[in-house]
Amino acid sequence: MDRYCLGQVKKLRLEDWPTDDKSLCPDGKEASLELLAKIKAELYDLQVRLHAEKKHRLLVILQGMDTAGKDGTIRHVFGGLDPQGVHVATFGKPTALELSHDYLWRIHQEVPARGEIAIFNRSHYEDVLAVRVRHLKPPQVWKKRFDHINDFERMLTDEGVSIVKIFLHISLDEQRERLLKRKNDPRKQWKLMPEDVKDRDLWPHYVEAYEEAIARTSTAHAPWHIIPANRKWYRNVAVADLIRDTLAKLKPTFPKPDFDVAAIDI
Numbered sequence: 121m122d123r124y125c126l127g128q129v130k131k132l133r134l135e136d137w138p139t140d141d142k143s144l145c146p147d148g149k150e151a152s153l154e155l156l157a158k159i160k161a162e163l164y165d166l167q168v169r170l171h172a173e174k175k176h177r178l179l180v181i182l183q184g185m186d187t188a189g190k191d192g193t194i195r196h197v198f199g200g201l202d203p204q205g206v207h208v209a210t211f212g213k214p215t216a217l218e219l220s221h222d223y224l225w226r227i228h229q230e231v232p233a234r235g236e237i238a239i240f241n242r243s244h245y246e247d248v249l250a251v252r253v254r255h256l257k258p259p260q261v262w263k264k265r266f267d268h269i270n271d272f273e274r275m276l277t278d279e280g281v282s283i284v285k286i287f288l289h290i291s292l293d294e295q296r297e298r299l300l301k302r303k304n305d306p307r308k309q310w311k312l313m314p315e316d317v318k319d320r321d322l323w324p325h326y327v328e329a330y331e332e333a334i335a336r337t338s339t340a341h342a343p344w345h346i347i348p349a350n351r352k353w354y355r356n357v358a359v360a361d362l363i364r365d366t367l368a369k370l371k372p373t374f375p376k377p378d379f380d381v382a383a384i385d386i
C-alpha cells in the first residue's frame with residue numbers, strides 16, 4: 121500500500137494531501153471493521169514469525185498534531201499482537217536527565233531489538249517540531265538536525281531496522297471536534313490539556329514545521345507516509361495495511377530446527 125507514501129520530494133504542502141480519503145475502503149465503516157479484523161489476523165501471524173526468527177527489526181514512528189489519534193492507532197492496530205514482541209515508547213517533554221544528553225540519546229535506547237516491533241508515540245521529530253515552534257532552541261541548532269536524523273535513520277536501516285514513518289493527517293476542523301468531545305466526555309476530560317487548546321493558535325506554525333521536517337527527512341530508506349486520519353476507522357485500516365505490507369516484505373519465517381525433529385521421542 122504505497123498510495124500515501126511521500127517518497128523523496130523537494131517541498132511538501134500538507135493541504136495537497138487528503139485528510140478524509142476512503143479509497144482503500146469505499147464501503148464505509150461497517151465493512152472496514154471486517155477488513156481490519158482480517159488484516160490484524162495477518163499481522164499477528166507475521167509478528168509471531170518475526171519474533172521467532174529474531175532476524176528483522178521494525179520501527180514504527182507515529183507523529184501528528186494534538187488529537188491526531190496516535191494513542192488510538194496504537195490500541196486499534198497493534199492491540200492484538202503478542203506483547204512479548206512489541207514495545208511502545210512514548211516521548212513527552214524531555215526530563216532533566218534526557219536534556220543533559222544529546223536529543224537522540226533517549227531515542228536510540230528504544231530502537232527495537234531483533235525480532236521486535238517498536239512503536240514510537242512521538243519521536244526525535246519533536247526535536248525539529250515542538251522545539252522549533254516553541255522556540256526552545258535557536259534555528260541554527262534545530263536546522264542541523266535534519267541531517268543528523270537522516271544519518272541516524274540511515275545507520276539504523278543499514279543495521280537492519282525497517283523504519284515506517286507515519287504522519288496522521290487531520291484537519292483543523294476535525295481537531296476542534298475532537299477537543300470538544302474531550303471537553304464534554306467525563307471519560308476523556310483528563311486528556312484535555314489547556315496547552316493543547318492554546319496550541320491551536322500555533323497550528324499554522326506546526327504545519328510549516330511539519331512540512332519542512334517531512335520533506336527534508338523523507339528518504340529512500342525511510343520515507344514518510346501521510347495517512348488520512350479524519351475518520352478513525354479509515355486511519356486504522358490504512359495504518360494496519362501499511363504495517364502488514366511492510367512485515368510481509370520481510371518474509372519472516374519460523375526458524376528451522378537444527379536437529380532431527382523426527383528422532384525426538386516424546
Ligand code: ADP
Pocket residue numbers: 186211212213214242243246247250251256313
Ligand atoms: P500527547 O499529547 O502525545 O497525548 P502529552 O500531553 O504528554 O502527550 O504531550 C507530550 C508533549 O511533549 C507534547 O506537547 C510534545 O510536543 C512535547 N514534547 C515531546 N518531545 C519533546 C521534545 N523533544 N522537546 C520538547 N517538547 C517535546
